[in-house]
Amino acid sequence: MVTQDAVHPPAIRTQGLRKVYPLPRARRAAAASLPGAQIDGAAPEPAVAPAITPDGIVALDRLDLEVAAGEFFGLLGPNGAGKTTTLGILTTRVRPTAGQAWVGGTDVVRQDVAVRHLIGVVPQRPNPDRSLSVLQNLIFHAAYFGVPKATAKARASELLETFELADRADSQVEKLSGGQQQRMMIARALMHDPEVMFLDEPTGGLDPQARLALWEILRDLHAQGRTIVLTTHYMEEADRLCERVAIIDRGRLLALDTPAALKAQAPGGTLIELTLDGDASAAAEGAGAIAGVVRVEAQGPVLRAWSPRAGEVVAGLIRAAEQAGRQVRDIHLAQPSLETLFISLTGRKLE
Amino acid sequence: MSAPGTREHRPPRRAPARRVSAAAVFGALLLRDATVARRELPAFLVRVTFQPLMFVTVFGYLMPLMSLMDRSYTATLLPGIMGVTLAFSSLQGVALPMVADLGYTREIEDRLLAPIPTWLVALQKVVAGVIQGTIAAFFVLPVARLIMGPIPNLTMSHGGEVLAVTLLGAATFSTLGLLLGTVVSGQQIGLMFSMIVAPMIMFGCAYYPWKMMFHVPVIQYAVLINPLVYVSEGMRAALTPDMLHMSLSTVIAALTVMTGLFWWLGLRTFLRRSVG
Secondary structure: OOOOOOOOOOOEEEEEEEEEEOOOHHHHHOOOOOOOOOOOOOOOOOOOOOEEEOOEEEEEEEEEEEEOOOOEEEEEOOOOOOHHHHHHHHOOOOOOOEEEEEEOOEEOOOOHHHHHHHEEEEOOOOOOOOOOEHHHHHHHHHHHOOOOHHHHHHHHHHHHHHOOOHHHOOOEHHHOOHHHHHHHHHHHHHOOOOOEEEEEOOOOOOOHHHHHHHHHHHHHHHHOOOEEEEEEOOHHHHHHHOOEEEEEEOOEEEEEEOHHHHHHHOOOOEEEEEEEOOOOHHHHHHHHOOOOOOEEEEEOOEEEEEEOOHHHHHHHHHHHHHHOOOOEEEEEEEOOOHHHHHHHHHOOOOO | OOOOOOOOOOOOOOOOOOOOOHHHHHHHHHHHHHHHHHHOHHHHHHHHHHHHHHHHHHHHHHHHHOOOOOOOHHHHHHHHHHHHHHHHHHHHHHHHHHHHHHHHHOOOHHHHOOOOOHHHHHHHHHHHHHHHHHHHHHHHHHHHHHHHOOOOOOOOOOHHHHHHHHHHHHHHHHHHHHHHHHHOOHHHHHHHHHHHHHHHHHOOOOOOOHHHHHHOHHHHHHHHHOHHHHHHHHHHHHHOOOOOOOOHHHHHHHHHHHHHHHHHHHHHHHHHHHOO
């Protein structure tokens, strides 16, 4: 029995969490190619290949996390990074291959039923009960959690009011817009008044206006004292909403801190990215010698340089490329952000 | 804790969540299915009884009228028709929603997140299938009797046995529905019906008694793997006991073993597909 901080256990703790999905039989032999594997259930859709080993696809590799009660926490990473798998394990829907995880001090594997009382889950793709009306979705959800009927009714009408769905209470779910469905999913997850809300890329398919509205809802939930865990591959979302952000990629935790502290970790200020007409490695040598450039990286035809004085070094970078016999096709500047940090950590873009 | 950026723990928002009994959750899940089923009851009954009743009209009404079939055939047909209706409404009642839920819609996710062990979610689906099958069977029985007119040797004096065979047969086909619904993918449903369901009906002793197949012993013994054989024969034993039929104890033993087997296999695939 693990009793960590018995008085106020952290909302979430994971220890050496690892998840390996078995390779589909056909791929087990040739485990070198990218996995376009369709895995059932809460598994991610790997756009970027997670590590493939003879054991299978490593979706999560010894993840250690701790989220304080009442915290607004973000998991930031590209598709296939392991965010959905992490959420799947924490919400009792995916069994870890190794390691342990607790929600509110309760083990998610051994006491999964108890954990389900504590959590509200909003999945990546809205999966409302389409055989029921909006109101029935909420009422039945409450019934699954043993909420007394009168309480459920009162709470449902309150939530529908808050989420501007009151006039849609008796609608079939199909008739709702994407944003309305997403709000209904959040309202439904709140029906049993959970301590911890998990939202998997909640703003994914939403237009900018609906996204802003959803951000407001999430801020309100947080203000009520709930712990919120959000996955996203929009750095702006993580930056604007979360108190702390974990950057994960290929199942590993790369960085964990407040957005401000993370941005401060981004190397040497502005990122200057030059796309050349050929391999950039020769140009990188010359670029590294330019005063004011703190870091240089070549990746295929892309030359990346970091500098606190971007304006002064751009001309030098172009010259360095030309001296290496390359033409510059494109230049892109990016302010220090979670995005530039992510690129410096992984050599890849987030979105 | 020295993890970067770890914050002070705030006290929890309020007292820990209350618990709810598994039975209460199970009841709520059943009530959900009942709510949906009640709305869809007419469509459901038409879907699962239309074909058997057309069969009854042709072979139990028209052909005896044309003297192409002996009237006594109705006594063989009625229990079989009840068996077919029971079997396939139970099977469909579990398998079809399961294929959709585990495949594209993932609608079952909210029930898998309910505070109840996952195997109980599967059991609830089976119980819902049993109820649907039983309703369909007891709907078709009087209607078929009306279409065919008076049926020689039909007796309603073994009500308990009729109910027992009905419930057990429904359980067999609901658990089979769980197995097929978790194994078969959306694209394969058509194939499932033509490759599994259709032969099961034709070789399920619904339209002829099992003992009469002694003419071709190979087929007679091969069909014993077909659970519909026991449902049809069990219905004969309970509804027309004076006609040729398998013994009720054989029927009950076979259906019990098959229910256990299908439940075990179906639960395994259900858990594999619902828990990552």
